[in-house]
Every structure is written in structure tokens, then in C-alpha cells.
Amino acid sequence: MDTVSNAVHYVFLATAVCFVLGLHLMNHPRTARRGNALSAGGMAVAIAATVWLVIHEGSITTTGWLVLVSGGLVGAALGLYAAREVKMTAMPQLVSVFNAVGGGAAALIAVNDLLQADDAAALGARVSLPGALDIVIGAVTFSGSLIAAGKLQGVVSGAPVVFPGARLLNVLLPASFVAGTVWLVLSPDSRTALYGLTAVALLFGVTMVLPIGGADMPVVIALLNAFTGSAVAMAGFVLDETALIIAGMLVSSSGGILTKLMADAMNRSVLNIVVGGFGTGDGAPAATGADGAPAQVRPVSADDVAIQLAYAGKVVFVPGYGLAAAQAQHELGDLAKLLTDHGVDVSYAVHPVAGRMPGHMNVLLAEANVPYTQLKEMDEVNPEFPQADVALVVGANDVTNPAARRPGNAISGMPILDVDKAKSVVVIKRSMGHGYAGIDNELYTNPRTGMFFTDAKRGLAELKAAVGEFVG
Amino acid sequence: MNDLDLLTAITVFVLSVLVGVEVISKVPATLHTPLMSGSNSVHGIVVIGAMLIAAESHTWLGYVLAFVAMVFGGMNVVGGYAVTDRMLEMFRARPPETPKNEKAEV
Numbered sequence: 219m220d221t222v223s224n225a226v227h228y229v230f231l232a233t234a235v236c237f238v239l240g241l242h243l244m245n246h247p248r249t250a251r252r253g254n255a256l257s258a259g260g261m262a263v264a265i266a267a268t269v270w271l272v273i274h275e276g277s278i279t280t281t282g283w284l285v286l287v288s289g290g291l292v293g294a295a296l297g298l299y300a301a302r303e304v305k306m307t308a309m310p311q312l313v314s315v316f317n318a319v320g321g322g323a324a325a326l327i328a329v330n331d332l333l334q335a336d337d338a339a340a341l342g343a344r345v346s347l348p349g350a351l352d353i354v355i356g357a358v359t360f361s362g363s364l365i366a367a368g369k370l371q372g373v374v375s376g377a378p379v380v381f382p383g384a385r386l387l388n389v390l391l392p393a394s395f396v397a398g399t400v401w402l403v404l405s406p407d408s409r410t411a412l413y414g415l416t417a418v419a420l421l422f423g424v425t426m427v428l429p430i431g432g433a434d435m436p437v438v439i440a441l442l443n444a445f446t447g448s449a450v451a452m453a454g455f456v457l458d459e460t461a462l463i464i465a466g467m468l469v470s471s472s473g474g475i476l477t478k479l480m481a482d483a484m485n486r487s488v489l490n491i492v493v494g495g496f497g498t499g500d501g502a503p504a505a506t507g508a509d510g511a512p513a514q515v516r517p518v519s520a521d522d523v524a525i526q527l528a529y530a531g532k533v534v535f536v537p538g539y540g541l542a543a544a545q546a547q548h549e550l551g552d553l554a555k556l557l558t559d560h561g562v563d564v565s566y567a568v569h570p571v572a573g574r575m576p577g578h579m580n581v582l583l584a585e586a587n588v589p590y591t592q593l594k595e596m597d598e599v600n601p602e603f604p605q606a607d608v609a610l611v612v613g614a615n616d617v618t619n620p621a622a623r624r625p626g627n628a629i630s631g632m633p634i635l636d637v638d639k640a641k642s643v644v645v646i647k648r649s650m651g652h653g654y655a656g657i658d659n660e661l662y663t664n665p666r667t668g669m670f671f672t673d674a675k676r677g678l679a680e681l682k683a684a685v686g687e688f689v690g
Numbered sequence: 691m692n693d694l695d696l697l698t699a700i701t702v703f704v705l706s707v708l709v710g711v712e713v714i715s716k717v718p719a720t721l722h723t724p725l726m727s728g729s730n731s732v733h734g735i736v737v738i739g740a741m742l743i744a745a746e747s748h749t750w751l752g753y754v755l756a757f758v759a760m761v762f763g764g765m766n767v768v769g770g771y772a773v774t775d776r777m778l779e780m781f782r783a784r785p786p787e788t789p790k791n792e793k794a795e796v
Contacts (some may be wrong), residue, residue, distance in 0.1 A: 237732050245716040251778040258771040268738045286744040289757040292762025301772035316730045323762035327739045327776040330755040450733045464706045465735040471710030472729040577722025584780040595719045
């Protein structure tokens with residue numbers, strides 16, 4: 219390595235330090251924004267250093283410059299536009315698309331490297347093995363993430379799409395991966411192996427994600443995030459750039475941790491989710507008691523609830539995805555602010571899978587001007603429920619079902635919010651429909667629970683008006 | 691590349707996973723979405739790889755692949771950081787305009 223190349227790699231080392239420190243600063247909302255800026259700064263310096271390296275090496279053609287600059291600008295403009303315009307409810311789709319492009323770019327690097335090699339046949343396994351893995355992981359991530367984004371956006375059916383022979387295909391495809399990878403590693407100059415492997419990987423991404431239901435998307439996005447990171451790390455092995463290896467594996471461990479957290483919170487194994495066919499998201503008929511008779515529930519009106527809220531010392535809101543689906547987070551935020559200003563201690567109990575991606579609900583609430591000091595994680599808030607005068611459940615279902623504490627049903631063992639331990643519970647819900655697990659929610663038939671049957675957005679607006687009369 | 695370099699690369703690979711797990715485990719669930727989009731922008735480092743292949747390209751196929759990789763990488767980096775910043779900006783300790791605010795914390 220000459221001096222410039224050496225200097226550039228010291229810059230890359232500094233960039234890696236920025237990434238790690240940036241992620242470290244993410245451990246508190248107060249410092250997180252600074253962390254992101256630090257990480258972005260490190261990235262900018264790395265890009266500038268790479269431009270210097272490219273100029274110094276001097277092998278780039280004029281067309282190469284044109285490709286580099288125009289491609290970068292087009293991508294940056296598209297990214298900036300998407301980042302500015304995206305609605306917070308659509309964040310999972312955007313993250314999915316970014317997973318797709320990251321994985322796609324990583325795969326293209328390996329494809330290009332194998333195509334451009336002056337003597338590809340002479341490439342050792344040192345390049346061809348990570349190259350083949352890069353193509354497989356990157357291409358699977360690319361097509362899989364696009365399908366996931368399509369499902370989240372509603373362009374592709376959110377229900378598990380299962381076609382005859384799908385399972386068989388999902389067994390045959392990985393088998394052909396292994397064969398294709400071995401072939402490409404042994405003969406890196408074979409175009410058939412290269413294109414064949416890419417095609418099979420793209421196809422597998424589609425057939426892997428299609429059968430997975432919309433409710434399982436938090437796990438899928440996290441998993442694809444981990445894949446993208448691995449693909450980028452493989453690209454680092456292909457190009458001999460440790461910066462890519464470090465960044466890729468940081469992302470990969472992040473994706474891996476989130477995948478595990480999400481799967482645990484849903485009481486499912488990752489394998490079980492990927493094998494698929496669950497989580498259709500369809501509501502089932504009305505609740506029935508153990509003997510088949512309609513369960514006894516206590517309906518309440520807006521005024522009943524408003525009195526409880528206005529005279530409460532401590533209120534815990536329990537938002538679920540239904541809240542976001544009804545676009546009612548702003549109404550909830552307004553109601554909370556009214557209560558807070560009135561001196562009521564308000565907090566939000568956020569279950570790990572409340573939303574369409576890890577942590578999604580917190581972003582939606584932050585957008586509705588909810589201060590992060592009121593956003594409580596499951597482990598933090600569960601001991602507080604017994605002190606809560608009112609727990610108001612909006613759009614959450616299975617994650618509040620006490621049946622999870624007993625063995626022998628669909629959600630046994632799932633970590634839940636201890637809503638039933640509150641002194642009084644109010645559930646805003648349109649009907650007695652079931653959650654994803656398709657079982658009765660025993661919280662609704664609890665004598666301390668009042669059911670406020672209405673649409674979330676309208677119900678919260680009514681509550682705010684009614685509370686306003688009491689405290690105004 | 692000799693064996694020592696490969697060993698170094700694998701060492702970096704393994705240590706990065708360990709550092710990643712250590713750092714990421716401390717991120718609260720409240721920030722998991724910004725964490726994910728933020729780590730998304732970190733893998734935008736792939737744009738450097740795209741730049742390096744653009745520099746080595748001398749065939750039309752190479753240029754096309756490099757161009758697409760540049761578009762993808764550029765989108766990943768810029769979009770990722772911008773949207774993460776937009777999200778994190780919304781996380782405030784207290785509401786933007788509060789006339790009277792006497793809530794108990796922690």
C-alpha cells in the first residue's frame with residue numbers, strides 16, 4: 219500500500235469508530251440525534267477519502283466518473299425525497315426499501331467483481347466464496363425486502379400467499395443455492411453459474427417472504443436487516459475493505475438482536491415465522507364464554523370513561539397497531555396532554571411488537587408530540603399497573619390477554635402487558651373481534667373492565683371533549 | 691492477498707459482531723425504529739464499494755452495474771441518515787409548547 223492508500227484506510231478506521239460511537243449514543247433519546255449526526259459525519263469523511271483514493275489511483279475513466287457522480291446524485295436525491303416525504307406510519311416500508319437497495323448494491327459489487335476480473339478462472343476461494351455468499355444474501359435481501367415493502371404498503375397481499383408446491387420450492391431453492399455456490403466457487407469464470415445463482419437467489423427472496431403474514435413483518439424486517447449487513451460484510455471481503463466488514467457486521471448484529479427480541483415478544487421462533495402461513499390479521503367472530511354463550515362484558519360510555527380519567531391520579535395508555543391503523547395517535551396525544559396539564563400522571567405502555575417494525579409505536583407517538591419520558595417499555599411499566607387508576611387500551615389485543623400466563627392456548631408464554639392488574643380498565647374497540655392469535659381476550663370479560671365500543675379516532679376525540687368539560 | 695490478511699479480515703469480522711452486540715443491546719426499545727434506520731444508513735457504506743467498482747470499470751456492463759450500485763448506495767446513505775434524523779428530532783423530553791407542565795418523571 220502506498221501513502222495515500224494508507225492514509226485513506228486510517229480515515230476508514232476513524233469512520234468505523236464514528237459508527238460505533240454513533241450507535242452507542244443511540245442508548246438514550248437525549249443523545250441519539252447527536253449519535254446519528256456523528257455516524258453521518260463519519261460516512262461523509264469516508265466517501266470524501268474514497269474520492270481522493272480514486273483520483274490518486276488514476277485508473278478511472280471519464281465514463282467511470284460520470285457513472286460515479288450521476289449515480290450517486292440520483293440515489294441521494296431519491297433517498298432524500300423518500301426520507302422527507304414518508305409518513306411515519308409508512309416507516310417500515312421505507313426501511314425495507316433501504317434494506318433492499320443496500321443488499322442489492324452489495325450483490326452488484328460481487329457480480330461486477332467476478333465479471334471484471336482479468337482472469338476470473340484464477341480467482342481463489344478467497345474471493346469467489348465471499349463473492350458467491352454476497353450474491354446469494356444480497357439478492358435474497360433485495361427481492362425479499364421489496365416483497366415485504368409491498369406487503370406493508372398493501373401492494374402485495376398482506377395475507378400469507380401460499381401456492382401449491384411453495385413448500386417444496388422453498389426446499390429446492392436452498393438446495394440449488396448450495397449447488398450454485400459450490401459451482402461458482404469452483405469455477406468463478408462461469409457466467410452460467412453467476413447468472414443462475416443470482417436468479418435463484420432473487421426468486422428465493424420472493425418465495426421466502428410471500429407466505430409470511432403481515433403481522434409477522436416486524437420479525438421479517440429485522441431479519442432482512444441482518445441479511446443486508448451480512449451481504450455488505452461479504453462485499454468487504456470481496457473488495458478487501460475492512461470498513462465494509464465492520465459496518466456490515468455492526469448492522470448484522472443489530473438486525474440479529476432485533477429479530478430475536480421481536481420473535482420472543484411474539485412467542486414464536488424465527489424458523490416458525492419464516493416457514494410461514496400464520497398471522498393473516500383477519501378478525502374472527504364475536505367472543506363466546508367457555509360454555510359457548512356470549513361472554514359478559516360491561517359497555518361504558520364516553521362520559522363514564524371521562525369521569526374516571528379526570529379524577530385519576532395515574533393513567534396508563536396501552537396503544538396497539540389498531541391505533542396507528544385508525545390514524546388516531548394525535549387524538550391520543552391530545553387527550554394525554556389535557557390530562558397531563560390537569561395534573562394526572564400519564565404514561566404509555568408500549569409492547570415490543572406494537573407496530574409494524576421494532577419500536578414503531580414509539581415513533582408514531584413521538585410524532586404526536588408525546589414526550590419520550592412518558593413512553594415506557596414493557597418491563598418498566600408492568601410493575602406500575604397495580605398503581606394505575608385507569609388503564610386505557612386502544613388498538614391492542616393479544617398483548618393484553620391474561621390467558622398468556624396459563625399454559626394450553628395459542629399465546630401461552632407470550633410476554634404481555636399486565637393491564638388486568640390496573641385498578642380499572644377501559645378498552646376502546648369497535649367490536650369483540652379477535653386479535654391475530656384468534657382467541658378470546660379474557661381482559662374484556664374481567665369485571666373491572668369497561669368496553670367502550672367505538673372507532674379509535676372518534677372515541678378518543680369524544681373522550682377529549684368530555685374530559686375537557688370536567689377539567690375545563 | 692496472503693493468509694495473514696485473510697486472518698486479519700476474519701478477526702475484524704468476529705470482533706465487529708461482538709462490538710455490535712455489546713453496543714446494540716443497550717439501546718432502549720423506545721428507539722428501536724431509529725436504531726434500525728440508523729444502522730440501515732451504516733450499511734450504506736456499501737456506496738464506497740460501488741465507487742471502487744465504478745473506478746475499475748471499463749466495459750458497458752461494468753458501467754451499468756456500477757451506476758445501479760451507486761444509485762442504490764447513494765439512496766441508502768442519504769435517505770437513511772435523513773429519515774433517522776427526522777425521527778429522532780421528534781423525540782423530545784417534553785412537548786414543544788407547554789404552558790404549564792408539572793408531570794412526575796421516572
